[in-house]
Amino acid sequence: MELSESVQKGLQSLADATFFDMKTFSVFIEVAFRSLLSAHADRSVLDQPEFKRLDQKLLKHCHTAATTCILEGVKQNADKSTISACLEDVGFDAERTEVFYTTYQVITNLLCYSFKIHSRSQPQTVFFLILIQYFGYRFSLGRCPPHINDVSWRLEYCIKNGHVHKVNEPSYLISLNVENANNGGSSEDLHFSCTMEQLQVANMNLNGCIPF
Amino acid sequence: LSGPESQDHLVGEFGRIAVEFLRKGTNPKIYEGAARKLSVDAETVQHGVEGLMYLLTESSKLMISEVDFQDSVLVLGFTEELNHLLQQLYLENRKEIRHILGELTPSLPHYHNLEWRLDVQLASRALRQQVKPTVTMKLHLEESGGDKSAKVLQTDPATLMHLIQELEKALAELKTTHCRRILRNIK
Numbered sequence: 001m002e003l004s005e006s007v008q009k010g011l012q013s014l015a016d017a018t019f020f021d022m023k024t025f026s027v028f029i030e031v032a033f034r035s036l037l038s039a040h041a042d043r044s045v046l047d048q049p050e051f052k053r054l055d056q057k058l059l060k061h062c063h064t065a066a067t068t069c070i071l072e073g074v075k076q077n078a079d080k081s082t083i084s085a086c087l088e089d090v091g092f093d094a095e096r097t098e099v100f101y102t103t104y105q106v107i108t109n110l111l112c113y114s115f116k117i118h119s120r121s122q123p124q125t126v127f128f129l130i131l132i133q134y135f136g137y138r139f140s141l142g143r144c145p146p147h148i149n150d151v152s153w154r155l156e157y158c159i160k161n162g163h164v165h166k167v168n169e170p171s172y173l174i175s176l177n178v179e180n181a182n183n184g185g186s187s188e189d190l191h192f193s194c195t196m197e198q199l200q201v202a203n204m205n206l207n208g209c210i211p212f
Numbered sequence: 213l214s215g216p217e218s219q220d221h222l223v224g225e226f227g228r229i230a231v232e233f234l235r236k237g238t239n240p241k242i243y244e245g246a247a248r249k250l251s252v253d254a255e256t257v258q259h260g261v262e263g264l265m266y267l268l269t270e271s272s273k274l275m276i277s278e279v280d281f282q283d284s285v286l287v288l289g290f291t292e293e294l295n296h297l298l299q300q301l302y303l304e305n306r307k308e309i310r311h312i313l314g315e316l317t318p319s320l321p322h323y324h325n326l327e328w329r330l331d332v333q334l335a336s337r338a339l340r341q342q343v344k345p346t347v348t349m350k351l352h353l354e355e356s357g358g359d360k361s362a363k364v365l366q367t368d369p370a371t372l373m374h375l376i377q378e379l380e381k382a383l384a385e386l387k388t389t390h391c392r393r394i395l396r397n398i399k
Contacts, residue, residue: 206328
């Protein structure tokens, strides 16, 4: 993994026992992972009692370095030997490397446990879903078309309107809830109407999309 | 229309003009041309055609029966042949006229077509070594005026299965006893 000089310096400070003893280091690593996984930025993420004695500028530098290192590892799908080698290069001893990698593995271990529970049924479905969850938060970065999250429907029977009487036809009103990832995650509803025959055709088309 | 100048073929011609005007909008030049041929005012021709247009649109809107149509035109005092001609004009064109009137109704875009593509995302700038199945869809919609639009959308397999289940529930609802009773009894 290639890390910038600034990130390397931040990690070197994190490896230094004069700044971070083991207890402070362990809390710091947990905070760094948590700050990446939460949906919204938390300004008070570094307001831990263990960090009170530390220089705030150093703390922020180390936080940036740690989170960058974590993101780079996830991005490259780095294995244990790659992460260990990278951390050793910046001065992490074996104990600190182990603490870092153990926390890194917690995500994958939790998902593997879920896989074992569900593995009796629809293994292919679970496999795809687990893979999606594993990289789920990283998937939110990047550009893509608006993403369909949900669908609502309404069945109505039109009796008449202002221009035509005796219509007497059923129709569906479909609303797709769509999230636009490129526009700050704003969501909107896409409405359209269709007849029963059109809905049957649309449903047949969607059934054809299923990859298994 | 019942004046001495009117004849069956003339009424037929006025009826053809009325239906054409309902399809494509009015054209005052037609009135002037017809007025010259008949040696009457353009205004007289206009009133005649507009009267026919109103008769056709109202009859089609209400979808009245042949008997009701005959009863309606009876009060105008036309000949039996003329009444029959008008009824034929109504019956031959009412479906099309109802379709034209239906386009005036405020409505949402309606479904036209759905294209889809199954992809697997392998990598992006933010994340390498991915296996992310994605369904990309192009939903074609059509407005009541004929304007078409296409929306490109994306979803994941889990959401896709949820969409299918929900739409199948929607289709199943039409076959329930409650809905069948409504469709059978409100005609």
